[in-house]
Amino acid sequence: MKALLHATAAVCAFGTYAHAERGSDGQLNIIYWQAPSTLNPYLSGGTKDLQAASLILEPLARFDETGALQPWLATEIPTVENGGVTEDLKQITWTLKEGLVWSDGSALTSEDVKFTWEYCTAEGGGCAQIEKYGGITSVETPDNQTIVVNFSSPKPYPYTAFVGAQAPILQKTQFAECMGSNAVSCSEQNLAPIGTGPFVVSEFRPNDVALYNANPNYRDADKPAFANVVLKGGGDAASAGRSVLETGQFDYAWNLQLAPDVLASMEAAGKGEVISGFGTLVERIMVNMTDPSSDLGPERSTVAHPHPFLTDVTVRKALSMAIDRELLVEIGYGDAGRTTCNVLPAPEIYASTANDACKTQDIAGANALLDDVGWEKGADGIRAKDGQRLSLLFQSSTNAVRQDFQVVLKQWWSEIGVETELRNIDASVFFGGNADSPDTFQKFYADVEMYANNFDGTDPEAYMSNWSCDQIPAPENQWQGNNMPRYCDAAYDEMALKLSQTASLEERAALAKAMNDMLMQNFIMIPLVDRGRVSAKSNSLGGVILNTWDSELWNISDWYRIKD
Amino acid sequence: MTDRLAHQSTRNQQFWRQFRRHRGALIGGVVFAIIVLGVLLGPMIWTIDPGYPDIRARNQGVSWLHPLGTDQLGRDTLARLMAGGRSSISVGMMAMVLSIGLGCLIGMAAGFFKKLDGPLMRLTDLFLALPLLPLLLVIMMLFREPLSRSIGPQAGIFVLIVFAIGITSWMPTARVVRGEVLGLKERDFIRAARAIGATNYSILKQHIAPNILSPIIVSATLGIATAIITESALSFLGLGFPPDFPTWGRQLSDATIYMQDYPGRVFWPGLAISLTVLSVNYLGDGLRDALDPRQQNLRK
Known part of the structure; x- marks a missing residue:
């Protein structure tokens, strides 16, 4: 008995100190009361689908909570000053970070980035994010790390293609067969895309639930803190809010469009807090x-x-x-x-x-x-x-x-x-x-x-x-x-x-x-x-920064469990 | 002629005596009458428009101005309850009439005419096997717009909901009626009637119909209850009446998110539904006892 107690104490102590280790914080439960129906953001305009995919697929750069651009898979944001954008504003050059790999272990190269553009602009594909790729004439890949995007006319704001939750990078090997009118029929790929993000999908039931595991090949060896994520869809905003704020079944609830007094009375239960941003x-x-x-x-x-x-x-x-x-x-x-x-x-x-x-x-x-x-x-x-x-x-x-x-x-x-x-x-x-x-x-x-x-x-x-x-x-x-x-x-x-x-x-x-x-x-x-934007998080969930300029789950690799 | 009238009046007296003996039925009848009169005549006395959102006066408690308070948009709860009752009870009644009518017709035909029995009962099985909710969804999707254009949105949905509930709830009645008719058909008094040359129609009308009244009445009372509840479910799914049209089911589902802060909003429509269903059930129970010739003999 004593031994068992010691063992338990040891585990507890270990848990407290090792919170910077991948997968040490167990399971994260997220509820989206609109259930995601696909994990391919190029085939859906729905916010729920984009955000569910943002755990897996990542763009070259994304927006932080202040609306500023942050390099994500790229080393830096190309500008005219640093030479990443040409003077005539018709060309932008992105450089990938060193050593990026997909969750299947293969290397992420500039070919994948180029492919993503080809995929979205393919004839008959019905790509939902096509306006992000407007005006691009060609994408060149001088080497594995460099992507050069050419525009037909001067593009003063070139940060649309490959930027933000709506335009992440797809893996060429996986989606090569899914171009154009084949896009919709590639259900295996659309429901389980391979990505570079902190999580990989382990099971996805459209309009119901998505289960994710930590990506073993994620670039930061200590992240994510959670071993797996359950993203449950369905129900309504009231029950989603209640499940975080009152019963504590879930850790995070997205988009709680509820009457203000209803929300306030839920929050009074003390299990979680309402977070908002304009x-x-x-x-x-x-x-x-x-x-x-x-x-x-x-x-x-x-x-x-x-x-x-x-x-x-x-x-x-x-x-x-x-x-x-x-x-x-x-x-x-x-x-x-x-x-x-x-x-x-x-x-x-x-x-x-x-x-x-x-x-x-x-x-x-x-x-x-x-x-x-x-x-x-x-x-x-x-x-x-x-x-x-x-x-x-x-x-x-x-x-x-x-x-x-x-x-x-x-x-x-x-x-x-x-x-x-x-x-x-x-x-x-x-x-x-x-x-x-x-x-x-x-x-x-x-x-x-x-x-x-x-x-x-x-x-x-x-x-x-x-x-x-x-x-x-x-x-x-x-x-x-x-x-x-x-x-x-x-x-x-x-x-x-x-x-x-x-x-x-x-x-x-x-x-x-x-x-x-x-x-x-x-x-x-x-x-x-x-x-x-009003969402709710449980009191035991740390690291959440509500971002109204990108996916709400944009920094999920930094989320962790607050230990008592 | 006088004989017949006298006979009729003693029968009525007998029925009343029998009915009065069932205390639950008596109370049920009175409660149901009060509810029906209340929702029918109430709006003439309580003249506040149930649909008018008096936004400055929202979420109010009990007061002389609003005896049951107001909802989240300042609509008077009492007025809405009465308006909701009108629609819920009329949907319930009409759907019940339709489903009982269909059920009796099919049940009697199947029980009485041997040739029709097989096909009609297979049809009943078919309808029983149909999943109710998807069927309702399809009906709503196909007919909602044409109907709402030809007879107006609210009347259109009313007809559609009554039709949808009626068409999907006649099967139990049909089965019960068929069973009763099959049993009765072989009885001596039917044979005697046939022997003196009575037509099929008059046998069905004079001898069979009065004897199967009790299961029909039970079905009917249960039918009202089911219809009210089905209508609530449809409203809850957003497939019933438009969101601003008050029904008890809609009021109940609208109020669920305010349940903790304003329990009265769930309580009143919930109570109204329960009381109606309960009183109708008791009423049906009493009516069956009073109308059933067999039970009458037992009690004498």
């Missing part, structure tokens, strides 16, 4: 510029048929004017939100102040506006013009805060004579990106829809290019575009192009602001709330 996440209403009527069959919600009344800018403006954004923040987010009139609210230099009038609700003004252009109220209080009633189908994902928003918005819109039918769709279907499902946010078979979106990193170029004409989701591109409103304006596309050619930071900021203002003043999107 990024670029904006809860917004997307306005469908195309006709979603089911009569149109496969052509519904495509540019072939303009929307019967939402193409009228006064209607869109009135919808925005009727909203009391202060109240929405108060109902839904408390301290984790703030009102915004921009779809591009951060970083500071990009935030426009030209649209701030939206912060005050003006129902009388909205009514007057609609009266002026001939939308007359009928006997039932609903406005109509030429037999066209202002009747909306308003869809969103199933989520307590979003349903509350829907109810309040419906009330405000009824006060300006707009009838609203509400629909809510299970989040994993709505954001699932399944091209066969009619209920995805890309297909947008509704008049308006509400969700939140943001961008990785600090440069809005790729994000702002989401609303150019070639980003419109359509059957031809397997509904993979990001331009949900199906907005198409040559002037906007021109500004997007100009942004991609401008080097000076001030000019870039001015352009991005102008693009934001153009979208906002045309009411293509109606921004509601600038949301802080």
